[in-house]
Amino acid sequence: MLRHTLWALTLAGVLQVAGAADTTADTSTVPSAATAPATTAPATTEPAKPSFAQMQQDMDSKNYPAALQQAARLLAEPTVHNRYDVLLLKAQCHLYMKAAVLAGDAFTAAASATKTALPAAVATASHELVVNSTPLGYTPKFTRTTPPPAKTTTTAPASNAGGKNAKGSGKKGSATAGGPDPFAIKFSPVDSTVKPIDIVDPASRKTALVALYADELQAALPSLKAANSAKPLPAMLEALAKLAPLRPLELAATGADTENVAMVTALMTHAHQEMSQALDSATKQEKQISTRANETSTARTSGNYWVRTRRGLSGNDRTALQEMVTFCGEIVAACKAFEAVPGVDATMVNSLVTEAQALSKRATSTLDARY
Numbered sequence: 001m002l003r004h005t006l007w008a009l010t011l012a013g014v015l016q017v018a019g020a021a022d023t024t025a026d027t028s029t030v031p032s033a034a035t036a037p038a039t040t041a042p043a044t045t046e047p048a049k050p051s052f053a054q055m056q057q058d059m060d061s062k063n064y065p066a067a068l069q070q071a072a073r074l075l076a077e078p079t080v081h082n083r084y085d086v087l088l089l090k091a092q093c094h095l096y097m098k099a100a101v102l103a104g105d106a107f108t109a110a111a112s113a114t115k116t117a118l119p120a121a122v123a124t125a126s127h128e129l130v131v132n133s134t135p136l137g138y139t140p141k142f143t144r145t146t147p148p149p150a151k152t153t154t155t156a157p158a159s160n161a162g163g164k165n166a167k168g169s170g171k172k173g174s175a176t177a178g179g180p181d182p183f184a185i186k187f188s189p190v191d192s193t194v195k196p197i198d199i200v201d202p203a204s205r206k207t208a209l210v211a212l213y214a215d216e217l218q219a220a221l222p223s224l225k226a227a228n229s230a231k232p233l234p235a236m237l238e239a240l241a242k243l244a245p246l247r248p249l250e251l252a253a254t255g256a257d258t259e260n261v262a263m264v265t266a267l268m269t270h271a272h273q274e275m276s277q278a279l280d281s282a283t284k285q286e287k288q289i290s291t292r293a294n295e296t297s298t299a300r301t302s303g304n305y306w307v308r309t310r311r312g313l314s315g316n317d318r319t320a321l322q323e324m325v326t327f328c329g330e331i332v333a334a335c336k337a338f339e340a341v342p343g344v345d346a347t348m349v350n351s352l353v354t355e356a357q358a359l360s361k362r363a364t365s366t367l368d369a370r371y
Helices: 002-028 052-060 064-076 083-096 100-112 117-131 202-227 233-243 246-254 258-293 315-339 346-368
Strands: 142-144 187-189 296-300 306-310
Touching (some): 052 083, 117 202, 233 246, 258 315
């Protein structure tokens, strides 16, 4: 009995040691927190910076959405220096995608992104071309039969408020004395079967711009001719308003503003003559009214005193002077409008402004005098 008990205790001890050894072996195969390999997060790659070259490449490969994404990222950068070029490519992408309205908006934005006359004119005229075109292109209405003049340009900044590029001295209807009449331009209607000119392709768009300029000039020419022989200032100012949008069209179509400058100069010459003559006549009238108002006479008062009095102003005199002040204001406003047009001789404008302001001051003084 004792032998069986000792054998059982010995067997239990052996099993206990074996179990402990197995447990030690199992736990040694599990890595501890201290020895476990560190896990690394996947590396994040920043997107490539937008570039004009990539935008051009995307457009050339006809991936227009990607090109427009590049444009949006480039335009969002405050330091982008070629904003004008980016906006032109953006407009081109929209044209390829048949999105005419968005293309026109991009051209307008491009015109505002530069202060140089020719690039701004190209963008402005391109917007007008898009507006006046159909999905098929631009269909011309007239063709020019009078050859265009030799190319010269003011090369003025787009924000120019006037210049001294062509002096307005000479006969009516001519830019210079003895020069050709800038309004003597003839057109003939195009054949009704003429096909629209594609405006998507840049090379074809240049041809369409030439056609658009011819059509717009033909439409404005009758009123321009009439204003060059008219007397009322409103007619001259209306002509200026019609000339203003023709300048970017001419610049974009021909690379110069030769005709626009000649027409502006002719109109300014005519306007200067008319306004100068009107100011001379008003000045003489003001002197006559002032002289008459200051004429003195002697009269006996009820107290048997002799007093010297001035004649003063009649009702008609006051009306004439008030109209004179209003007229001088119109002269100054008209001159400011002319001054804002590139190609106008600022010296001519300033001389009229000075004369009108001086006359207005004299007329007001005569009105306000105590007689």
